[in-house]
Amino acid sequence: MEKIDATGVALWQLMAFSLLLSLCTLSARASIVLEMSFQEVVDHAELVFEGRVRAVEARRDAEGMIHTWVDFEVLELLKGEHASSTLTLRFLGGTVGGQRLEVTDLQLPQVGETGFYFVESLTRPQVNPLVGWSQGHFLIEPRADGRPGVLTAHHEPVLGVSAPEQAPVTAAMNTFSKGVAKGVIVQESLSAMAASAPMPVDEFKRSVRALVQQP
Numbered sequence: 001m002e003k004i005d006a007t008g009v010a011l012w013q014l015m016a017f018s019l020l021l022s023l024c025t026l027s028a029r030a031s032i033v034l035e036m037s038f039q040e041v042v043d044h045a046e047l048v049f050e051g052r053v054r055a056v057e058a059r060r061d062a063e064g065m066i067h068t069w070v071d072f073e074v075l076e077l078l079k080g081e082h083a084s085s086t087l088t089l090r091f092l093g094g095t096v097g098g099q100r101l102e103v104t105d106l107q108l109p110q111v112g113e114t115g116f117y118f119v120e121s122l123t124r125p126q127v128n129p130l131v132g133w134s135q136g137h138f139l140i141e142p143r144a145d146g147r148p149g150v151l152t153a154h155h156e157p158v159l160g161v162s163a164p165e166q167a168p169v170t171a172a173m174n175t176f177s178k179g180v181a182k183g184v185i186v187q188e189s190l191s192a193m194a195a196s197a198p199m200p201v202d203e204f205k206r207s208v209r210a211l212v213q214q215p
Helices: 002-030 036-042 202-212
Strands: 047-060 066-079 086-092 094-096 099-101 112-118 136-144 148-152 158-161 184-186
Touching: 036 112, 036 202, 047 086, 047 136, 047 202, 066 094, 066 099, 066 112, 066 202, 094 148, 148 202, 158 202
Parallel strands: none
Antiparallel strands: 047 066, 047 112, 066 086, 094 099, 112 136, 136 148, 158 184
């Protein structure tokens, strides 16, 4: 009986080690995200909304994989349809009972934050449901004048957005994302304009809606 138990323990340890390796592989691959234009972010989104994060909870799914469920209050829709005033999105990763699954470069929305969220699919399971990961995630924070302004998911002030003309896409042109879509002008790229304020929320909304109407 002891030999059987020992074999069982060894088998369990081997399975756990194999699972750990597979999770590490998933983490490494999941962080490879291609850079998109802001027009592509808008086009690929099934739903675009202004929302506020109400709750964040990590738990295991039916297969035992750790995911984090983020509950939003939907404040305004900019693209798509959603009848409810709330929405829950599932992200891969999180911490449950002292065990942590971390996906590199995946930035989870935080409780209390308000922002704009570009959701790729409301039905298809994904590592990150937001288009282009951080490229489809914007924050709303007060500006110096008290008006709400728009920042990237990494708290870089957004000064403007545009839809650059699209050149034919080739494999050689593909570049990895640094968290900001092409066409999103951020403070970091305009160091001479240190006093610039983030883009007003209403202006950002108008820009998104205009891009939604683009053929």
